[in-house]
Amino acid sequence: MDHRNAVLGRVAPAFRVWVRPLEALSQPFSWLIVGLTGILAFLALYPSLFLFYGSLVDEPLGVPGHFTLQNYANAFLDLEAYRLMTTSFIFGVGASGLSVTFALILAWITIRTNAPFRRLFELTAIIPNIIPPILISISWVLLLNPSNGLLNVLLMRTFGLEKAPFNIYSIPGLIFVEGLILTPLAFLIIAAALKSMDPALEESAKTLGSGEFGVATRITFPLMRPAILAAGTLNFVRAVESFDTPAIIALPARIDVFTTKIWREALGSFPADHNLAAAYGVGLLGIALVFVYLYRRFTSQVESFSTVTGKGFRPHQIDLGRWRYSASAVALLFLIMMVALPFVILILTSILPYYHVPTWETWQTLTVKHYGYVFQHERVYRAFGNSLFLATVGATLCMLLASLTAYITVKTKIKARGVLEALVxxxxxxxxxxxxIGLLWAYVNFPIPIYATIWILLIAYVTRFLPYGLRAVTSTIVQIHKELEEASVSCGAGFFVTFRRIVLPLMRPGIMAGWIILATIYMREFSASIFLYSPGSEPLGPLLFFLYIDGQHGPMAALGIVISVVCTVLIAIAQRFSRWEAR
Structure with a gap:
């Protein structure tokens, strides 16, 4: 047996879990796989099963019930249900379409033209990913509220209008704000496709006499179609499942989409109807699964449309001539809507004694008392402590599970690796x-008292965002050559020693970058937290919401600025770790 076979022969019994079960179960590595599979299955399937259970029984939360389909009949078999589905579909299509359109224009200007400041625009385009989405929604309400929105009042004063030109409390307003929030995600997908496109085909078309417009319509955009469709389907799912923007805009306007309907049934009515909320949740999950499947199909087609070769190349750049400044102006307009206006209105609101449209006299009354509220109020301290605990512990647990899963799925050949990745x-x-809603049903009668505690929030965070951690660490582990592990095993080290001394140190940059990204997401999470928090365990996302609906706009804006600064610092640190990993 040669050296390679000797090494593989030493570790093979640990990997033959399904071929030789009794022998494999005697190995510690096999017990690790069994335990990890059990944990992932519990996190992924337990709330799913109870979501279905809650939708199929006739008794309220925590009470044994009888089987019934009446909840689905009440949810989907009347005129209101068709209106709900139509509104949700219009919202999803509109927001995803708008985000892809904005992202496509912005990516084309920054990647494929000689527009001035294009590098700055490219970096600025992802800033909205740092700001909590609920803050962006609130900022646009403060700008376009028909009664006292800053932009509306300024336009009315400037042009002598009697009525506000814009009403944010409408379906177009809902689509506009959600489209802006989703634009950075679409931009990342489309910009990556543009950067990786070999310009040889475009140059050949130009050689044959095609103009820039013909090249774009016949070569560039057809090659980008899978990336555009992938961004569109992904953003459709993100829009339909979003509760941040609907909570701020749709709820006051009495516009119902799936998420607001779930909120009304579970929290916004008395008595609460968690059975009907579960039925709506199952419907929303079904829609999400269909479009996630389409997203996976479109992303798999990206490889079929790949034009990247082994030769180095630079993306084809278009000389816009005198129009390059106009292109920069268009990109600047997008970034003003996505970044500048939300930040300006939040900063202004945080230093006004109370929210109003400022006048010349206002500048003499500016104050920082709202920041004093943020740094002194017990309610804010408690929310910061809860979010810090969830971010620290949640990100640590998530990256631990993600690291083990990534190692097994990438570095081993066991048949269970596909199951692990699917569960994640x-x-x-x-x-x-x-x-x-699934977690509420799952843990209301759980033997361990998790319901109505901070631990149910921790479970929700780890469960929902584990795929982000897996993606972050997988990109690192694929770069670790197997010879390093084989050398360790040939020196007598077992799996755990090899993993701890060889693999883990090499994975550290990816683990740290993933940890910081997850901590940032946890610091601003809202959609699940608003349903699961209990008095004393509320994190920052729900606190922002309650400060806003209580009319405490100044403290809300000040707290939002502080959260955005903290998240920006965390993302900057993550970027440093990413550059370290690249070296």
Missing amino acids: FIPWAFPGTALA
Whole structure:
């Protein structure tokens, strides 16, 4: 037996779980796989099963009931149900279409043209990913509220209008704000496709006499179609499952989409109807699963449309001539809507004694008392402590599970690796509101007292965002050559020693970057938290919401600025770890 076979022969029994069960179960590594599979299955399937259970019984939360389909009949077999589905579909299509359109224009300007400041625009385009989505929604309400929105009042004063030109409390307003929130995600997908496109085909078309418009319509955009469709389907799912924007805009306007309907049934009515909320959650989950499947299909087609070769190349750049400044102006307009206006109105609101449209006299009354509220009020301290606990412990647990799963799925050949990856990505299709309802049903009678504690929030965070951690660490582990592990095993080290001394140190940059990204997401999570928090365990997302609906706009804006600064610092640290990993 040669050296390679000797090494593989030493570790093979640990990997033949399904071929030789009795022998495999005597190995510690096999017990690790069994335990990890059990944990992932519990996290992914337990709330899913109870979501279905809650939708199929006739008794309220925590009470044994009898089988019934009446909840589905009440949810989907009347005129209101068709109106709900139509509105949700219009909202999803409109927001995803708008985000893809904005992202496509912005990516084309920053990647494929010689527009001035295009590098700055490219970096700025992802800033909205740092800001909590609920803050962006609130900022646009403060800007376009028909009664005292800053932009509406300024336009009315400037042009002598008697009525506000814009009404944010409408379906177009809902679509506009959600489209802006989703634009950075679509931009990342489309920009990556543009950067990786070999310009040889475009140059050949130009050689044959095609103009820039013909090249774009016949070559560039057809090659980008899978990426555009992938961004569109992904953003449709994100829009339909979103509760941040609907909570701020749709609820006051009495516009019902799936997430607001779930909220009304579970929290916004008395008595609460968690059975009907579960039925709506199952419907929302079904829609999400269909479009996640389409997203996976479209992303798999990206490889079929790949034009990247082994030769180095630079993306084809279009000389816009005198129009390059106009292109920069268009990109700047998008970034003003996505970044500048929300930040300006939040900063202004945080230093006004009370929210109003400022006048010249206002500048003499500016105050920082709202920041004093943020740093002194016990309610804020408690929410910060809860979010810090959830971010620290949740991100640590998530990256631990993600690291083990990534190692098994990438570095081993056991048949269970596909099952592990599937279990991780099931929650990726789970809307936050539907997951929250499933967790309420799952843990209300759980033997361990988890219901109505901070621990149910921790379970929700780890379950929902585990795929993000897996993606972060997988990109690192694929770069670790197997010879390093084989050398360790040949020196007598077992799996756990090899993993701890060889693999884990090499994975550290990816683990740290993933940990920081997850901590940032946890610090601003809202959709699941609003359903699962209990008095004393509320994190920052629900606190922002309650400060806003209580009319405490100044403290809300000040707290939002502080959260955004903290998240920005965390993302900057993550970028440093990413650059370290690249070296």
